[in-house]
Amino acid sequence: GAVVSQHPSWVICKSGTSVKIECRSLDFQATTMFWYRQFPKQSLMLMATSNEGSKATYEQGVEKDKFLINHASLTLSTLTVTSAHPEDSSFYICSTNQGDQPQHFGDGTRLSIL
Amino acid sequence: AQSVTQLGSHVSVSEGALVLLRCNYSSSVPPYLFWYVQYPNQGLQLLLKYTSAATLVKGINGFEAEFKKSETSFHLTKPSAHMSDAAEYFCAVTRSGSARQLTFGSGTQLTVLP
Numbered sequence: 661g662a663v664v665s666q667h668p669s670w671v672i673c674k675s676g677t678s679v680k681i682e683c684r685s686l687d688f689q690a691t692t693m694f695w696y697r698q699f700p701k702q703s704l705m706l707m708a709t710s711n712e713g714s715k716a717t718y719e720q721g722v723e724k725d726k727f728l729i730n731h732a733s734l735t736l737s738t739l740t741v742t743s744a745h746p747e748d749s750s751f752y753i754c755s756t757n758q759g760d761q762p763q764h765f766g767d768g769t770r771l772s773i774l
Numbered sequence: 775a776q777s778v779t780q781l782g783s784h785v786s787v788s789e790g791a792l793v794l795l796r797c798n799y800s801s802s803v804p805p806y807l808f809w810y811v812q813y814p815n816q817g818l819q820l821l822l823k824y825t826s827a828a829t830l831v832k833g834i835n836g837f838e839a840e841f842k843k844s845e846t847s848f849h850l851t852k853p854s855a856h857m858s859d860a861a862e863y864f865c866a867v868t869r870s871g872s873a874r875q876l877t878f879g880s881g882t883q884l885t886v887l888p
Binding site: 666692751 | 877
């Protein structure tokens with residue numbers, strides 16, 4: 661069964677809206693989760709590392725005020741795209757792992773901003 | 775810094791033919807290498823991983839990959855392609871200093887022809 665649950669799987673909203681995406685670790689406590697962004701026909705690009713109980717670490721070029729990450733519990737990290745615009749339309753994927761085991765990925769969220 | 779290069783953004787094979795997807799890595803430290811598969815609008819599923827044990831790694835769905843240090847390669851193969859193998863394949867390497875943050879290649883779209 662799924663190890664990581666990501667919700668919603670698809671969201672369409674108007675420009676200027678804020679959108680929250682949830683990533684849940686179902687089988688273990690996840691102190692760290694990763695958020696990726698994938699444009700059509702392209703690879704995954706790491707956006708940020710979400711750390712339970714502390715601030716997220718953002719990759720260079722990723723606006724932390726635009727992409728708010730909250731990791732308030734050991735099983736849940738959320739990514740909020742604030743004041744979304746069409747250029748934010750993308751496929752967002754989260755992942756986590758346990759110890760040195762490989763990453764488990766969520767099924768992704770397709771975000772479309774009109 | 776670590777990186778992976780996937781040669782060929784698109785590969786087409788006939789059903790029953792050999793599948794060969796190429797991945798070359800660059801790493802200043804012994805790498806951990808992974809192959810993931812992605813079906814449309816889904817997250818990534820781990821096919822196999824190399825973690826400095828056996829150089830020939832067997833994964834799920836009949837796939838395997840061989841780590842060749844002299845060639846800095848980690849090519850993915852399957853003896854006989856099946857229609858269900860059609861998907862996007864990503865090679866990934868762990869980032870320097872971390873066993874969990876992944877750097878992905880650009881991906882290879884595999885098409886299986888009847």
